[in-house]
Amino acid sequence: QKEVEQNSGPLSVPEGAIASLNCTYSDRGSQSFFWYRQYSGKSPELIMSIYSNGDKEDGRFTAQLNKASQYVSLLIRDSQPSDSATYLCAVNPDSGGYQKVTFGTGTKLQVIP
Amino acid sequence: DTAVSQTPKYLVTQMGNDKSIKCEQNLGHDTMYWYKQDSKKFLKIMFSYNNKELIINETVPNRFSPKSPDKAHLNLHINSLELGDSAVYFCASSRGGDEKLFFGSGTQLSVL
Secondary structure (H helix, E strand, O other): OOOEEOOOOOEEEEOOOOEEEEEEEOOOOOOEEEEEEEOOOOOOEEEEEEOOOEEEEEOOEEEEEEOOOOEEEEEEOOOOHHHOEEEEEEEEOOOOOOOOOEEOOOEEEEEEO | OOOEEEEOOEEEEOOOOOEEEEEEEOOOOOEEEEEEEOOOOOEEEEEEEEOOEEEEEOOOOOOEEEEEEEOOEEEEEEOOOOHHHOEEEEEEEEOOOOOOOEEOOOEEEEEO
16 A cells, blocks of 8 residues: 555646645655645645645645545645746654655646636 | 755666765754655655664665765665666755755666
8 A cells, every 4th residue: 555645647727726736645654744745847845735634825835634534635726837836745654753754655636728 | 055955867888887876964954864766757766864873674685785974974875777767866865863865866777
């Protein structure tokens, strides 16, 4: 069983729409959750982190966490063509204090002008 | 100034050769990592060092040997390269106790 699962996409949304990206994880002890954005040919960059249940908003981005359902999502409001990238969900499982961030395979987002 | 820099950016080599990738961070972070990203974009941790001490060593062939001369540097040496080693290798760093990762620009390794 994969530790972090994402739909690979591509997810296509029109410009200005809300893009919804989803992620599930297997380790119930996980405490830290992240969304990274990776443009083609570039390195991943952190865009959101979330540690407690509920929503966390940062500009056009909202991360949502539901630990009971082992589910984390990322909403992008007013999607722009520049948001077209692969979004990687990352989770730090309960690894005894060591940082062992585990990534999903990513969802490719395409924002259509 | 680049926060996490790795060299070379591209590495093309023949099977059986030995090659090294170098990584340096100027963020003052305590922890450094090597991640491998395969052709399907799956990013998997290989190694992690904290203050020059190896703390994570995933199931990686022993042809891969990391070395950390100090906490700002983490190099990766690969012996007897195989076709399956072709991938993008990312160096990353984080502040102690903080899992947020800062990635280098990656090294595209192609084994022919």
